[in-house]
Amino acid sequence: MSVQSESVTDTGPEQTVGYTLHGNRYLNITNRCTLRCAFCPRFNDEWTVQEYPLRLRRDPSFEEIVLAVGNPEEYQEIVFCGLGEPTLRLYTLLEVATRLRPHARRIRINTDGLANFVYGRDVTPDMEGLIDALSISLNAQNAEIYNRHCRPKLPGSYEAMLDFVKVAREFVPDITLTAIDGLSGVNIPACKKIAQELGVKFRRRVLDVVG
Ligand code: SF4
Numbered sequence: 001m002s003v004q005s006e007s008v009t010d011t012g013p014e015q016t017v018g019y020t021l022h023g024n025r026y027l028n029i030t031n032r033c034t035l036r037c038a039f040c041p042r043f044n045d046e047w048t049v050q051e052y053p054l055r056l057r058r059d060p061s062f063e064e065i066v067l068a069v070g071n072p073e074e075y076q077e078i079v080f081c082g083l084g085e086p087t088l089r090l091y092t093l094l095e096v097a098t099r100l101r102p103h104a105r106r107i108r109i110n111t112d113g114l115a116n117f118v119y120g121r122d123v124t125p126d127m128e129g130l131i132d133a134l135s136i137s138l139n140a141q142n143a144e145i146y147n148r149h150c151r152p153k154l155p156g157s158y159e160a161m162l163d164f165v166k167v168a169r170e171f172v173p174d175i176t177l178t179a180i181d182g183l184s185g186v187n188i189p190a191c192k193k194i195a196q197e198l199g200v201k202f203r204r205r206v207l208d209v210v211g
Pocket residue numbers: 033034035036037039040041042082083084085112137
């Protein structure tokens with residue numbers, strides 16, 4: 001493994017809660033997910049991302065996550081991510097963000113945008129003043145292609161994700177939709193157009209590259 005030991009915080013063997021890439025601190029707060037993406041490393045028995053082993057034996061506690069950050073001032077960004085869907089731990093996430101807020105330069109969530117669907121309410125007001133940015137997986141230009149690649153557990157997930165983007169715009173200042181270039185049927189210009197129409201940013205992703 002070619003990771004630098006000082007950039008990884010373990011709470012036990014192979015329990016990587018925090019890792020550093022590009023000057024950002026990424027927080028692996030759950031392996032659970034609302035989606036079952038065919039391209040997900042989890043479904044290809046690959047629990048490593050950029051050579052970091054991200055399989056969790058259990059979800060880390062609030063204290064373990066805060067410990068995994070260390071000094072937030074050292075990073076450009078603190079990013080709640082996975083390998084899994086971080087908003088499945090929304091309340092712990094918000095608690096950690098509240099603790100970090102006075103010292104963090106920027107706090108982002110990488111999400112599938114299904115939190116409102118999962119919690120049955122609009123959770124985006126909870127993010128106001130705490131979360132600077134959302135990176136939301138659009139993943140496709142329509143529900144058919146989305147369902148083919150992301151295999152959502154909940155029917156109507158694509159529409160729910162788009163609704164999440166619309167309401168989140170009021171409470172989170174910086175929103176970026178992402179899609180992975182190279183997946184069959186995914187039309188990157190069409191995905192970019194959806195983002196433009198929603199008045200948010202777009203980023204083309206490359207498979208297996210965290211950002
Ligand atoms: S949203 Fe991310 S963690 Fe969840 S299944 Fe898809 S690729 Fe994997």
